[in-house]
Amino acid sequence: MSAEVKRKEPFIRMVKRDSMPLWKSVLIRIAAILISLVVCAFFIYLITHSNPVQVYRSMVDGAVGTGRRTWNTLRDTMILLATALAITPAFKMRFWNIGAEGQILVGGIVTAAVLRYCGESMPTAVLFLTMVAASLAAGMVWGLIPAIFKAKWNTNETLFTLMMNYIAIQLTSFFSIVWEAKKGSGTIGTINQKTQAGWISTKFLPDIFGNFNYSINVIIVIALTIGMFVYLKYTKQGYEISVVGQSENTARYAGINVKKVIMRTMAISGAICGFTGFLLVSGSSHTISTSTAGGRGFTAIIVSWLAKFNPFVMILISFFLVFMGNGATQIASEFQLNESASEVITGIILFFILGSEFFVNYKLVFGGHAKEGK
Amino acid sequence: MYENAIELKGICKYFGKVKANDNVSLTVKKGEILSLLGENGSGKTTLMNMLSGIYFPDKGQIFVDGTEVTIRSPKDAYLLGIGMIHQHFKLIDIFTAAENIILGMDGKSAVINMKEVLEDIQKLIDRYGFQLDLNKKVYDMSVSEKQTVEIIKMLYRGANLLILDEPTAVLTPQETEHLFDVLRNMRKDGKGIIIITHKLHEVLAISDRVSILRKGAYIGTVNTGEATENSLTEMMVGEKVSLNIDRPKPKDPKKLLEVKNLTCLNKYGVKALDQVSFTAMGGEILGIAGIAGSGQKELLESIAGLQPGEGSILFTDPESGREEELLGKDPLKIKNMGVSLAFVPEDRLGMGLVGDMGMPGNMMIRSYRDGKPIMLEQKHPRELAEAIKEKLEVVTPSISYPVRRLSGGNVQKVLVGREIANAPKLLMTAYAVRGLDINTSYSIYHLLNEQKEKGVAVIYVGEDLDVLLELSDRIMVMCGGQVSGIVDARTTTKEEVGLLMTKHRGGAGA
Numbered sequence: 001m002s003a004e005v006k007r008k009e010p011f012i013r014m015v016k017r018d019s020m021p022l023w024k025s026v027l028i029r030i031a032a033i034l035i036s037l038v039v040c041a042f043f044i045y046l047i048t049h050s051n052p053v054q055v056y057r058s059m060v061d062g063a064v065g066t067g068r069r070t071w072n073t074l075r076d077t078m079i080l081l082a083t084a085l086a087i088t089p090a091f092k093m094r095f096w097n098i099g100a101e102g103q104i105l106v107g108g109i110v111t112a113a114v115l116r117y118c119g120e121s122m123p124t125a126v127l128f129l130t131m132v133a134a135s136l137a138a139g140m141v142w143g144l145i146p147a148i149f150k151a152k153w154n155t156n157e158t159l160f161t162l163m164m165n166y167i168a169i170q171l172t173s174f175f176s177i178v179w180e181a182k183k184g185s186g187t188i189g190t191i192n193q194k195t196q197a198g199w200i201s202t203k204f205l206p207d208i209f210g211n212f213n214y215s216i217n218v219i220i221v222i223a224l225t226i227g228m229f230v231y232l233k234y235t236k237q238g239y240e241i242s243v244v245g246q247s248e249n250t251a252r253y254a255g256i257n258v259k260k261v262i263m264r265t266m267a268i269s270g271a272i273c274g275f276t277g278f279l280l281v282s283g284s285s286h287t288i289s290t291s292t293a294g295g296r297g298f299t300a301i302i303v304s305w306l307a308k309f310n311p312f313v314m315i316l317i318s319f320f321l322v323f324m325g326n327g328a329t330q331i332a333s334e335f336q337l338n339e340s341a342s343e344v345i346t347g348i349i350l351f352f353i354l355g356s357e358f359f360v361n362y363k364l365v366f367g368g369h370a371k372e373g374k
Numbered sequence: 375m376y377e378n379a380i381e382l383k384g385i386c387k388y389f390g391k392v393k394a395n396d397n398v399s400l401t402v403k404k405g406e407i408l409s410l411l412g413e414n415g416s417g418k419t420t421l422m423n424m425l426s427g428i429y430f431p432d433k434g435q436i437f438v439d440g441t442e443v444t445i446r447s448p449k450d451a452y453l454l455g456i457g458m459i460h461q462h463f464k465l466i467d468i469f470t471a472a473e474n475i476i477l478g479m480d481g482k483s484a485v486i487n488m489k490e491v492l493e494d495i496q497k498l499i500d501r502y503g504f505q506l507d508l509n510k511k512v513y514d515m516s517v518s519e520k521q522t523v524e525i526i527k528m529l530y531r532g533a534n535l536l537i538l539d540e541p542t543a544v545l546t547p548q549e550t551e552h553l554f555d556v557l558r559n560m561r562k563d564g565k566g567i568i569i570i571t572h573k574l575h576e577v578l579a580i581s582d583r584v585s586i587l588r589k590g591a592y593i594g595t596v597n598t599g600e601a602t603e604n605s606l607t608e609m610m611v612g613e614k615v616s617l618n619i620d621r622p623k624p625k626d627p628k629k630l631l632e633v634k635n636l637t638c639l640n641k642y643g644v645k646a647l648d649q650v651s652f653t654a655m656g657g658e659i660l661g662i663a664g665i666a667g668s669g670q671k672e673l674l675e676s677i678a679g680l681q682p683g684e685g686s687i688l689f690t691d692p693e694s695g696r697e698e699e700l701l702g703k704d705p706l707k708i709k710n711m712g713v714s715l716a717f718v719p720e721d722r723l724g725m726g727l728v729g730d731m732g733m734p735g736n737m738m739i740r741s742y743r744d745g746k747p748i749m750l751e752q753k754h755p756r757e758l759a760e761a762i763k764e765k766l767e768v769v770t771p772s773i774s775y776p777v778r779r780l781s782g783g784n785v786q787k788v789l790v791g792r793e794i795a796n797a798p799k800l801l802m803t804a805y806a807v808r809g810l811d812i813n814t815s816y817s818i819y820h821l822l823n824e825q826k827e828k829g830v831a832v833i834y835v836g837e838d839l840d841v842l843l844e845l846s847d848r849i850m851v852m853c854g855g856q857v858s859g860i861v862d863a864r865t866t867t868k869e870e871v872g873l874l875m876t877k878h879r880g881g882a883g884a
Contacts, residue, residue, distance in 0.1 A: 235749055236742055237748075239738060240742075242731070243728055246730055246731075247724050249725040250727065252705070253678070253725050253726065254705070254740070255704060255709060257704075
């Protein structure tokens with residue numbers, strides 16, 4: 001019987017690493033980004049036959065080349081960051097909220113409604129208060145519905161939140177037609193274009209950042225980042241979220257009302273998503289369409305996970321992803337590639353970043369026994 | 375024929391910086407039972423996992439029947455005739471014993487001749503003296519029967535070397551005796567057997583030789599005939615250890631908890647507790663014995679407010695004499711009523727602690743509501759963590775190190791330390807020393823006795839009957855969710871408790 005087992009060493013083995021010093025893990029991640037850029041260079045050369053260095057240069061140019069582009073990158077970073085912050089409490093609680101997309105949209109719809117119906121009649125301060133309150137409430141409701149079902153009947157939150165996205169998207173289509181600018185166009189167009197009533201405007205601040213900017217968005221979201229960091233780390237509610245996420249049994253043992261925590265946390269998560277919808281509509285696009293959320297609800301999950309739920313790390317990751325996205329759009333137009341090509345590039349880079357986590361946790365050993373000392 | 379069933383030479387296995395096995399060499403002869411002895415974390419399971427193809431050694435050689443072999447996968451191990459019986463059984467509930475035994479084997483043809491298979495298996499059963507109904511479904515089986523299926527499965531596949539990982543941990547004394555008879559029959563038949571255990575009297579009863587590991591290193595092999603419990607402990611721990619457990623006389627025992635006709639259902643709607651009644655006294659240790667899954671978990675959880683049920687659980691405050699009903703209240707309500715109870719659950723990291731948090735975060739489990747509103751109070755938990763680390767000698771790089779990464783004994787110290795810190799009136803522990811080394815186990819017994827002398831009512835659910843008999847004042851035995859007897863621990867015998875463990879009241883289900 002032993003004849004059937006050939007004496008052959010395994011070629012490659014995975015070995016779990018001990019802990020790794022921080023500088024080394026940072027180095028591995030940087031190396032992953034560099035390697036991904038080399039792979040992307042091959043890909044670019046293959047389809048464009050142009051110098052990859054030049055292509056990369058125009059990528060940087062596309063993301064931060066001009067003042068306007070820099071502000072656009074910052075604006076998108078802030079929206080992505082806000083969404084990531086919104087879903088973080090839910091994910092930390094191991095509640096897979098993949099419904100941020102829908103929660104953002106309903107926040108956007110109510111903001112657009114307030115803008116449209118009250119924009120010209122309400123005083124500015126009241127108008128903004130109404131928009132903020134309405135968007136928070138709408139997002140909260142959208143987040144609470146799946147949470148209530150989860151808490152009361154243990155329904156699957158992943159499917160539930162996903163389905164809620166489709167409802168929100170259909171609602172957006174519906175209002176796009178109800179509120180359409182020109183009959184038959186199916187789009188709303190810019191709301192309050194002449195008066196700019198209800199737009200978040202730099203006029204609210206002394207003119208220190210220049211004329212065209214999104215400094216208010218940045219300030220609000222950075223404040224939100226700090227707030228979320230404190231909430232998760234230093235408050236009793238944040239502690240409850242961690243315990244419930246780790247083990248529901250431990251939470252019950254500690255006397256935590258798990259159902260209440262699930263509902264409260266999803267209310268907060270949904271409300272911040274709704275608020276992000278307000279930032280999108282009032283703070284940048286001034287209109288709403290089914291593509292307003294633009295997949296950020298899903299990208300935000302990557303941001304939140306990669307940052308290991310640390311709000312400050314999320315700033316870096318959101319910036320990086322938006323930078324890559326905007327840069328890729330630029331090279332797509334400059335080198336006559338289509339949008340899909342830029343998505344391939346972003347995909348390659350993300351693949352390497354996620355893959356590098358494997359090498360942070362494991363190492364590969366080639367050959368079988370270490371033969372020394374015999 | 376070569377005399378040795380298996381030979382290990384200079385086996386090393388490292389996990390990062392941890393030396394799980396460092397230069398281990400041992401031999402099992404054909405027709406021999408070898409005990410592998412060592413405390414938890416000494417590398418026994420790692421070593422056996424290399425024999426069964428789960429891990430691959432970093433260094434060293436393995437010889438089967440005198441030929442050097444490489445075991446890269448469980449399949450290799452199976453082809454070499456090495457069969458491992460794990461602590462957690464790998465059986466399919468809805469299949470019969472016979473179906474589980476032939477599962478995954480390559481047949482001669484596409485059609486199974488069940489009659490022939492049954493005859494073959496029955497031959498094995500008769501040869502070694504097993505007791506098993508081959509047509510019984512696994513879900514109807516007791517733990518001991520499931521273990522029998524696992525062993526026969528390995529023999530049917532032609533295993534010549536059997537490795538049993540703590541096989542007696544889940545058995546009653548009577549079942550253990552029967553298992554040992556079967557093992558002796560297999561020895562007579564020329565099989566090599568490795569048995570992993572840390573019950574010393576079992577080592578002395580069953581094995582021919584004992585190999586001892588300590589912290590991954592190979593200490594030595596002795597003939598069982600020349601060994602005593604004390605000499606083995608000394609080799610295992612590395613120093614002399616006193617094996618006596620103190621049992622101070624209860625001082626002024628007062629009724630503290632009275633459970634009456636407690637009945638509760640598990641999640642499948644089956645009665646997990648059936649008309650359970652008993653009292654627990656302050657200043658006394660009440661041991662609870664029983665086969666795992668006889669309702670111990672549900673009983674403790676009902677008292678802690680984690681399990682709904684019917685009946686009554688009355689707590690009498692020893693100072694004011696006030697009586698409180700605990701049943702139907704959640705842990706927070708019980709706490710707010712001023713009933714101070716401590717609970718060390720069986721699932722330490724899944725229920726008592728949060729694995730990813732450090733010690734202070736885990737101290738907060740009990741106290742995070744205290745202090746200012748909204749914000750967490752961080753100072754006191756940190757001080758408590760430092761104090762527990764100091765007093766119970768918790769080995770951790772820093773108090774903020776995630777408790778998940780601590781060794782089992784240190785995890786338990788963190789949990790017990792926190793529970794005792796609340797100055798409880800009632801202390802419930804479930805399998806408090808499971809997986810702990812001898813020294814830590816004794817420090818836990820000492821802590822329990824300390825609480826008892828303070829007048830705390832201690833409920834100790836245990837699995838090692840020897841310890842239960844030495845530590846408890848009274849022992850309540852559970853069987854199938856019922857109380858099958860309450861005996862005086864000072865006068866009872868192991869046999870009496872063992873019989874009660876399988877005795878159903880009123881003959882139900884027996």
